[in-house]
Amino acid sequence: MTRCRLCGSTALESVVDLGATPPCESFLAAEQLDAPEPTYPLHLRVCTDCWLAQLPPLITPEETFSEYAYFSSYSSSWVEHARVFVADAAARLGLGADSFVVEVASNDGYLLRHVVDRGVRCLGVEPSVNVGAAAREAGVPTLTAFLSPETGAAVRAEHGPADLVVANNVYAHIPDVIGFTKGLRALVADDGWVSIEVQHLLTLIEENQYDTIYHEHFQYYTVASAIRALASGGLALVDVELLPTHGGSLRLWARPEEAAGEPSRRVADVLAREKAAGLQELSGYTEFSARVAKVRRDLLRFLVDAAEEGKTVVGYGAPGKGNTLLNHCGIRPDLLPYTVDRNPYKHGRYTPGTRIPILPPDRIAADRPDYVLVLPWNLRAELAEQLAYVHEWGGRLVFPIPELSIVEVER
Structure with missing residues (x-):
């Protein structure tokens, strides 16, 4: 890796080097055990200009997500998390029969099934053929596609702009963060909302959660770096929630820049926490590798x-x-x-x-x-x-x- 994928800087510093491993979801069938197995370096670095932590894009999303082994509905707590989110979002945004909700990386319909139950029009955009098929079987309309600016524009042209776009646990999974963010902007109405859930780099560092570093996670966000990423596609952060999911996650509430207004106090509070933890200077990262080694030992x-x-x-x-x-x-x-x-x-x-x-x-x-x-x-x-x-x-x-x-x- 020579340049930051968000700001283009060459000022990349090592956070932790985990050696070389296979892609984490490439489970092997019995007949593959005697065949060669490719491995790729797993070396996390941070850009000291925009503070986006990132892995080099050594594998493509197409290699990982066209056929995927993870089905969200097998975690009952995650399905309940999605149900509560849908109920809260419907109340917060006034979603009803005339609304339209799009979820990007909608997996097997674990979240949108709650939208369907409310009688709200919705569409999942899911690249994995197998899990997308499971969603359709469960009654959740699903398009098999990766999100890009072109895909977002096509969905908007066919279905209209979305009042709410949900992107849970996908914002880390795409190497073209700028193009993906532009795709979100293409989907959402000019006065609509985007809700993104992604693991918080702050808890990853503080709680030694290094096992969440793997090849399909291309970047790891703080609120500070997320603000920069959202702006690359014309979105602005207006609120943030700290969630316990995945060991500590961010729920980022964003809107098109022209409709955003001033960010909430919670945004300033989390930015202050990140700064106090040293995540906008190298000092916040230097001890992480030693603590990872202790977990292993x-x-x-x-x-x-x-x-x-x-x-x-x-x-x-x-x-x-x-x-x-x-x-x-x-x-x-x-x-x-x-x-x-x-x-x-x-x-x-x-x-x-x-x-x-x-x-x-x-x-x-x-x-x-x-x-x-x-x-x-x-x-x-x-x-x-x-x-x-x-x-x-x-x-x-x-x-x-x-x-x-x-x-x-x-x-």
């Missing part, structure tokens, strides 16, 4: 000690972030013989790079392991409830992030 020490003591450890979940962790730590089936996942799409497949089998969840109750390593740690409350049954045989849960935590579960 602690997890490996636990797994090796458990193996030496004859204890069994299995995984729960096969999220993309888990594959960053497994590959960075060099964890193989000798230390983690399998992981389980609720998504049937992943059953019988293997984690990229580390080749750990992915099995149905009922395997845990059958095997009664001593420890369950929870890879989607951001769903801690939800999964602690789902896994309460491991208490029956004295099993314990292990959370690797933000630091190693071994907990007993209660029924």
